Amino acid sequence: MTTHLSDESSPSTLSLPDTALISDLYTLRDYLRWVSSEFYLAGLHYGHGTQSPWDEAVALCLGALHLPWNVDPAVLDARLLPMERSRIIQLARERITTRRPLPYLLGEAFFAGYPFSVDERVLIPRSPIAELIEDGFAAWFPEEPPARVLDLCTGSGCIGIATALVLPTCDVALADISQDALAVARQNITRHDVGDRVRAWESDVFSGLQGQTFDLIVSNPPYVDARDLATMPAEFRHEPDLALGAGSDGLDIVRRILRDARRHLSDDGWLIVEVGNSDRHVEAAFPDVPFMWLDFERGGQGVFALSAAELDAHAASFA
Numbered sequence: 238m239t240t241h242l243s244d245e246s247s248p249s250t251l252s253l254p255d256t257a258l259i260s261d262l263y264t265l266r267d268y269l270r271w272v273s274s275e276f277y278l279a280g281l282h283y284g285h286g287t288q289s290p291w292d293e294a295v296a297l298c299l300g301a302l303h304l305p306w307n308v309d310p311a312v313l314d315a316r317l318l319p320m321e322r323s324r325i326i327q328l329a330r331e332r333i334t335t336r337r338p339l340p341y342l343l344g345e346a347f348f349a350g351y352p353f354s355v356d357e358r359v360l361i362p363r364s365p366i367a368e369l370i371e372d373g374f375a376a377w378f379p380e381e382p383p384a385r386v387l388d389l390c391t392g393s394g395c396i397g398i399a400t401a402l403v404l405p406t407c408d409v410a411l412a413d414i415s416q417d418a419l420a421v422a423r424q425n426i427t428r429h430d431v432g433d434r435v436r437a438w439e440s441d442v443f444s445g446l447q448g449q450t451f452d453l454i455v456s457n458p459p460y461v462d463a464r465d466l467a468t469m470p471a472e473f474r475h476e477p478d479l480a481l482g483a484g485s486d487g488l489d490i491v492r493r494i495l496r497d498a499r500r501h502l503s504d505d506g507w508l509i510v511e512v513g514n515s516d517r518h519v520e521a522a523f524p525d526v527p528f529m530w531l532d533f534e535r536g537g538q539g540v541f542a543l544s545a546a547e548l549d550a551h552a553a554s555f556a
Contacts, residue, residue, distance in 0.1 A: 269295060346393075509541070
């Protein structure tokens with residue numbers, strides 16, 4: 238006997254077998270509607286590239302079918318093969334039951350318009366620094382781009398590799414303490430064929446970069462304070478703790494960056510660091526430092542810029 242989706246005994250249809258779902262859902266439009274409804278009912282948390290059940294459903298369905306985000310809307314009414322339908326159902330079930338973030342399920346995340354391989358060894362790319370990369374850091378380098386760039390605490394390598402793709406004349410160093418993260422970053426170096434200009438270094442903050450200087454240091458380091466770390470939604474608990482937590486106020490790594498960055502910056506260089514909602518802790522810890530807090534068109538907070546000259550002027554505060 239066929240079980241139909243009109244059964245109202247339960248608001249969710251996840252209790253139905255895959256065969257029943259496949260027999261009633263045919264087109265991409267069908268699956269977008271179904272996945273979105275189930276995500277809404279499941280009360281999932283978003284924030285790894287999407288902000289709503291609908292956005293997450295679109296990302297899941299298009300990702301499962303290897304379709305671009307700007308696919309021709311005419312494809313919405315295309316009938317899917319049974320194996321394609323099964324793939325979408327499998328991913329939707331796993332997203333709901335495990336609370337694993339969607340990029341981990343797909344093995345891919347987009348950052349600054351580029352695809353990057355990701356898994357549980359690295360943080361999922363979502364930094365607002367993407368907007369600065371897309372603009373080529375022109376606010377700080379209006380005449381010519383930086384020649385040497387450091388992506389510190391690189392994780393997947395997304396910030397540094399995207400910078401290399403946007404600025405084809407610059408050399409980029411990716412640095413991270415995690416060998417697991419560096420393995421993913423090297424996969425992405427190969428994926429984007431930038432190995433001639435991008436190298437990955439094992440480094441505990443600056444310890445593995447002795448003698449190297451850069452025109453631009455960009456970092457999205459661990460910055461989550463202990464309170465926020467303890468109350469994070471289940472989705473974030475799939476990400477590596479090493480990439481998130483940084484002490485009681487979230488500044489354990491940021492303090493080290495501020496203390497030592499000047500030794501690795503050219504005289505006209507800039508330091509750009511993301512600290513998220515630990516920005517209040519930064520202001521409290523360094524009240525006399527004139528941090529330049531950046532605004533973003535697509536949202537995001539807690540990214541500051543400091544020049545080499547400002548790091549020199551406030552060296553005593555960072556010591």
